[in-house]
Amino acid sequence: MVRLDKYLADAGIGTRSEVKNYIKHKWITVDGMVAQKPEQKIDPGKAHICFQGEHVVYEEFSYFLFHKPSGCVTARSDSREKTVMDFFAEEKAKGLSPVGRLDKDTEGLLLITNDGARNHRLMSPSHHVPKTYYAILDQPIPEDAVERFHAGVDIGDEKPTLPARLENLPEEFPFDSAFSGENGRAHARLTITEGRYHQVKRMFAAIGCEVLYLKRLSMGPLELGDLRRGEYRRLTDEELRLLQQI
Ligand code: URA
Secondary structure (H helix, E strand, C coil): CEEHHHHHHHCCCCCHHHHHHHHHCCCEEECCEECCCCCCEECCCCCCEEECCEECCCCCCCEEEEEECCCCECCCCCCCCCEHHHHHCCCCCCCCEECCCCCCCCEEEEEEECCHHHHHHHHCCCCCCCEEEEEEECCCCCCCHHHHHHHCCCCCCCCCCCCCEEEEECCCCCCCCCCCCCCCCEEEEEEECCCCCCHHHHHHHHCCCCEEEEEEEEECCEECCCCCCCCEEECCHHHHHHHHCC
16 A cells, blocks of 8 residues: 555656645545545555546556757766756656666667666666667778677777677668768668677777767667657557566
């Protein structure tokens, strides 16, 4: 049994003080009866709770797929810079955090959740979750790059990178990229299974290419698809099911 105000706040209806106000305004019903007080105890598995007539679906954890734009940092808060969490102002009182990080100038798929254990698991080096990036480079890609990336490259760490799959794309990938530079000379898709600091940029630097634009297209079973830059959506049941398998 949990307190009604805690249940509503955990379900993302509002902060604890906001939901107390909603109860006061008689906007909450429990099994068809107007809720009387925030400390009322309810059984989350049985009670039918409505907020202004809408059924409140309680999720223990929330998972959002976010299309990170460039220009914001992957952090929960920052005193100077705009953060990815600033886009989640409406998802109050949920304790959300980004899973892993994208550089300030990188765009693309970022998973945001308050499921700490899953976050940890997805980031664990032993799980090798594949992440696919689209990159625009300043130089043509050397001919042997596919093999070199497959074999693992020295990026200045103790160990070379794990095998990665590089696809040299013949022409610009057909999606709305924020890149407007004239000097892009090559386009590539790269799938890595680690998450080292600046890994993609350092891998391309190791073969003499500078990354001018970088976008993450997928992570494990999750794909960015046509989600617009700066927008987010909840994961589908199928995506959640696939994520549970990692
Ligand atoms: N690799 C990078 O170099 N930057 C990112 O943001 C993600 C992967």
